[in-house]
Amino acid sequence: MFVKLWMTSNVLTVNSSQPIAEVEQIMRENRIRRVPVVDDGHLVGIISREDIFRALPSIFDPSISPENLDQAGRIEAGSIMTRSPVTVEPSTPLEQAALLMRTHKFGALLVMQDTELVGIITETNIFDAFLEVLGAKKQGARIEIKIDHKPASFYSMLQVFKKCEMTVLGITVFPDFSEEHQLITLKVQGENIEKLIDSLWDSGLQINRLHTDEHESTK
Missing domain, CATH: 3.30.70.260 (ACT domain)
Known part of the structure; x- marks a missing residue:
């Protein structure tokens, strides 16, 4: 089996200048945990919910003022994203993608066709493929x-x-x-x-x- 059979196409993206509060809202509304960062049609990074949570102060911290929270939310995605993320191709064998994810502890890999972002393959996709192979x-x-x-x-x-x-x-x-x-x-x-x-x-x-x-x- 190949990545193209199990990847999610039509991937939501953000740009590096978007505020992380806006990026977090996009993730929350679409129930996704990570989003590629694309500038002028070129992949420049990937940002996860964990990246955002690390960058934003806790709303339960009494020492953080609303002004500080608002200021933190304006941090640009490009400043906390992972640059030059590891990618695979649509023709990459699924087991090779799974091994990459397991070895590097990635939750997902972006799928590139030449220089174009065409999809994302996640842990959930890999698990669904496993269930299908077993006829579960x-x-x-x-x-x-x-x-x-x-x-x-x-x-x-x-x-x-x-x-x-x-x-x-x-x-x-x-x-x-x-x-x-x-x-x-x-x-x-x-x-x-x-x-x-x-x-x-x-x-x-x-x-x-x-x-x-x-x-x-x-x-």
Whole structure:
């Protein structure tokens, strides 16, 4: 999967000369936590709610006068924004974007096509993609299977699902489950779940866990 499939397009932006009180209002009204800063069509930075909260004095501090609060709110976005933010392209693999976010502790990455800002990919987008890959939003049976590390074993397992006419909604592979086995997790739909389970065991495949919408069991 690529970033372009999960990013948010039509991104709201602000310019570097806007007061941070105005930027905070834009974020609050649109329920977003960060906004790119664009001047004359060029990306110059990104500003987050945390940046603004650090710049603004607390309204609960009795030593801060209304005049001081008003003055702080007039600080320009450009003075507290993060300059030259890390970006990705629409064709960047989603896992590469997720690794960048995890490594640098970013909550989002801006998406650039050449010099044009075309989107933003956030932690929420990454999480939604993860749920989609696992088929979490769809009804079906979730099966964990232990197989050895031989490539032929993986393809033999898929043949069992094909023979039982099961639809695979999602599949993940945990290759380092153990020294002897990798763990394959599949979300499937079909009328022949009992036949599938019997066929998997008959093929010598080890079912680690089975969970259906009606019940959960371990064989």
